Amino acid sequence: EARRVGVLCEVARLLHEGGVPHRLTLVGDGPAAAEVDQRLEGLPNARRIDGLPRSELRPRIAAADALLLTSRYEGLNVAMLEAMASGVAPIVTRVESGAAEAIEHGVSGLLIEAGYHEDEHAIAGRMAGAIAWLASDRATLDAMRAAAHERATQRYSLEVHGAACEQLFASTLAAEPRWWPLDRPCTLTSAHAPTGGSVPPDAAERAAKALASIKGPIAIYGAGRHTLAIAEVLASANVACVIDDDPKNHGTTMWGWPVVGIEKPPKGSAVLISSYLHSQVMADQSRDAGLHPIVLY
Numbered sequence: 074e075a076r077r078v079g080v081l082c083e084v085a086r087l088l089h090e091g092g093v094p095h096r097l098t099l100v101g102d103g104p105a106a107a108e109v110d111q112r113l114e115g116l117p118n119a120r121r122i123d124g125l126p127r128s129e130l131r132p133r134i135a136a137a138d139a140l141l142l143t144s145r146y147e148g149l150n151v152a153m154l155e156a157m158a159s160g161v162a163p164i165v166t167r168v169e170s171g172a173a174e175a176i177e178h179g180v181s182g183l184l185i186e187a188g189y190h191e192d193e194h195a196i197a198g199r200m201a202g203a204i205a206w207l208a209s210d211r212a213t214l215d216a217m218r219a220a221a222h223e224r225a226t227q228r229y230s231l232e233v234h235g236a237a238c239e240q241l242f243a244s245t246l247a248a249e250p251r252w253w254p255l256d257r258p259c260t261l262t263s264a265h266a267p268t269g270g271s272v273p274p275d276a277a278e279r280a281a282k283a284l285a286s287i288k289g290p291i292a293i294y295g296a297g298r299h300t301l302a303i304a305e306v307l308a309s310a311n312v313a314c315v316i317d318d319d320p321k322n323h324g325t326t327m328w329g330w331p332v333v334g335i336e337k338p339p340k341g342s343a344v345l346i347s348s349y350l351h352s353q354v355m356a357d358q359s360r361d362a363g364l365h366p367i368v369l370y
Contacts, residue, residue: 074358077166077187078105080143082112083197084204085119093205097141098133100125135159138214139207141200145189146354147171157181157225162217164203166196175229181220189357271350272302279369280306283345287367292316292338294355294366295347296327303347304328313339318358335362343367 081099088095097119099109106121113119125133134140140156142165149171153163157175163182165172176182183203187196207214227233273279280303284291290313293300300307300315308328315327316335325332335358338344344359344366346352352370359366 075145077143077145077193077196078109079112080166080187080193080197080200081141082109082119083193084141084201085113085116087197087201088204089116089118091201091205093201093208095204095208098122098137100130100133131159134161137161138218139164139204141204142166142172143187143196143200144168145187149174154225154229157221158230160218160222162207162214162221164200164207166200175224177220177224180217181224182217190361272299273349273370276349276369277303277306280345280347283367283369284310287311287343287345290339290342292333292342292344292364293330293347294335294344294359296322296332297348299349300327300347313342316344335359335364338364345369 078099081097085097088097095118099113099119099121100123101121102123109121113121134156137156139162140153142150142153142163144150144166145168147165147168147170150165153165153172154175157163163172163176165176165182165184166187167173167184173184176184178184185196185199185203187199207217276299284306287310289311291311292314293307293312294316296315296317312330314331314333314337316338317323317332318335320334322332323334323337342364344364346355346359346366346368348355349370352368356366356368
C-alpha cells in the first residue's frame with residue numbers, strides 16, 4: 074500500500090499498449106510479488122526480479138535512464154538519492170516531504186501529482202506520459218540525468234554531510250557550556266520521559282477529551298510509545314481492541330485487549346489515533362478501511 078506497486082504494473086501496461094520503447098525492471102520481493110508477476114505477464118518489456126546484493130544492484134541502477142518511485146508517503150528516499158548520484162533521472166510521485174526537497178521539477182527530475190486516495194490508473198497515466206515524453210526527447214532526458222547527478226553529489230554526498238557535521242561539532246566544542254533547558258526532555262523518547270519528542274506533553278489531556286465525546290466501543294490505533302504514555306486515560310475507557318499494523322502482533326493482547334489488524338475492529342467502533350508522528354497517515358488508512366478515526370493532533 075505504501076509503495077503503491079500496482080501503479081508500476083499499470084505503467085508497464087500503458088507503455089506497452091502505447092508502443093513506447095522501454096524496459097522496466099522491478100527489483101525486490103515481498104507480499105505483493107505474486108500479484109506483480111501476474112500483472113506483468115504478457116508484457117515483454119517488463120519483469121520483476123528478486124532482491125539483489127548491493128554489488129549487483131548498483132550497475133543495474135547506473136545502466137537505467139530513470140527511476141520510478143510511486144509511494145503514497147515517503148521521506149527523503151535513499152534509493153532515489155543513490156539513483157540520482159548514478160546519473161539516473163527520478164520520476165516520482167509528489168509527497169508532502171522528501172522528494173520535492175531533492176528534485177527541481179523539470180530540471181533534475183519529475184514530480185508526478187498523485188492524490189493519496191487517487192485511482193492507480195490515473196497516476197500511472199501521468200507517469201507513463203512523462204516517460205513517453207522523455208523517451209521521445211533524448212536531449213532533455215540526458216540533461217535531466219546530468220542535473221540529477223549534480224544535485225545529488227553537491228547536496229547529499231557523504232563528503233557534504235561529513236563536512237557539515239564536522240563544522241557543527243567544531244562550533245559546539247568551541248562554544249561556552251550551556252545548561253540544558255529544564256522544560257525539555259534530554260532524549261527524544263525515554264522510559265523516564267514518556268512525553269519526549271514522539272509524545273506531546275498534553276497527549277493524555279487530548280485523549281481524555283476525545284474519549285469523553287465517544288459513545289460505544291473504542292479501537293485504539295497504535296500499540297507504541299504514545300499508547301503507553303496515555304495508559305492511565307485508556308484504563309477507564311470502553312476499549313474493544315488495539316489496532317496494530319505489524320501482523321506479527323495480531324492475535325496477542327495489550328493490557329487484556331486483543332491486538333488486531335485494521336480490518337478487524339468490531340462494527341461501530343470509533344478509532345482513536347494514538348500517535349503523534351504518524352497521525353495523518355494512520356487516519357487516512359483508517360478511512361480507507363471504512364473506519365471513522367478520531368485524530369488528537
